[in-house]
Amino acid sequence: MDLKPLITLVAIINPLAIIPFFIHYTAGFNADQRWQTIRTAAFAAFCVIAVCALLGLQILQFFNISLQSFQVGGGLLLLLSAMNMLNSRPAEDRPNNGTLEAGVEKAAEGNSIAVVPLTIPLLTGPAAMSTVVIYADQARTIWQHVALVGYGVVVAAAIMLCFSLANPIARVLGKTGINVMTRLMGLILAALAIEVMAGGLVKIFPILASPAIYP
Numbered sequence: 001m002d003l004k005p006l007i008t009l010v011a012i013i014n015p016l017a018i019i020p021f022f023i024h025y026t027a028g029f030n031a032d033q034r035w036q037t038i039r040t041a042a043f044a045a046f047c048v049i050a051v052c053a054l055l056g057l058q059i060l061q062f063f064n065i066s067l068q069s070f071q072v073g074g075g076l077l078l079l080l081s082a083m084n085m086l087n088s089r090p091a092e093d094r095p096n097n098g099t100l101e102a103g104v105e106k107a108a109e110g111n112s113i114a115v116v117p118l119t120i121p122l123l124t125g126p127a128a129m130s131t132v133v134i135y136a137d138q139a140r141t142i143w144q145h146v147a148l149v150g151y152g153v154v155v156a157a158a159i160m161l162c163f164s165l166a167n168p169i170a171r172v173l174g175k176t177g178i179n180v181m182t183r184l185m186g187l188i189l190a191a192l193a194i195e196v197m198a199g200g201l202v203k204i205f206p207i208l209a210s211p212a213i214y215p
Helices: 004-013 015-025 031-062 067-087 098-108 114-123 126-138 142-164 166-204
Strands: none
Touching: 004 067, 004 126, 004 142, 004 166, 015 114, 015 142, 015 166, 031 067, 031 114, 031 126, 031 142, 067 126, 067 166, 126 142, 142 166
8 A cells, every 4th residue: 555645645734733723723612612623624624635536637627737737836835835844933933924813813703713724724735735636646546546535534533633632742742842843744745745746847848757868
């Protein structure tokens, strides 16, 4: 079984890095409200992955976008996401973040913040969506597509686990630990992004795959 799609998704989504946002958004929530937020966020993330896995290619065809171009663009998004993960400060140090403010307002109004902004864009943003579509194209059998959807279940379970243990994890890891974990995921993601982009560029420019000719 190829676990590369699962590793890539976990590196991109990185629920550990979203724990500070989750704690901030759900401040003042009771246990039932927090648990409902966790379940909704996990289910929404699974739905995004499943839809991209099953219908992503059809959506590309509808907009007449070649997979090679999408692969290069998606790889670039992955690389930008990786660079942000490698260079960004901890979430607590960004109080003026627009997404954070939107989440606070929604929480203050009593609306669920599980889908927006927790799931989209913080957990399953454009980079995660494009990654699922790229791996869906590489799936050759129905079981590989089922496995890709199954990875969505694993990701949803990881989100539920991390958010359920948000306070203990934050206490154990601290700001520094979460920051280190985020950078480690960013390094893994950068390597995967280069591989995705290289695959798309070779398809667009086959000459890149030709052996070098030396005089």
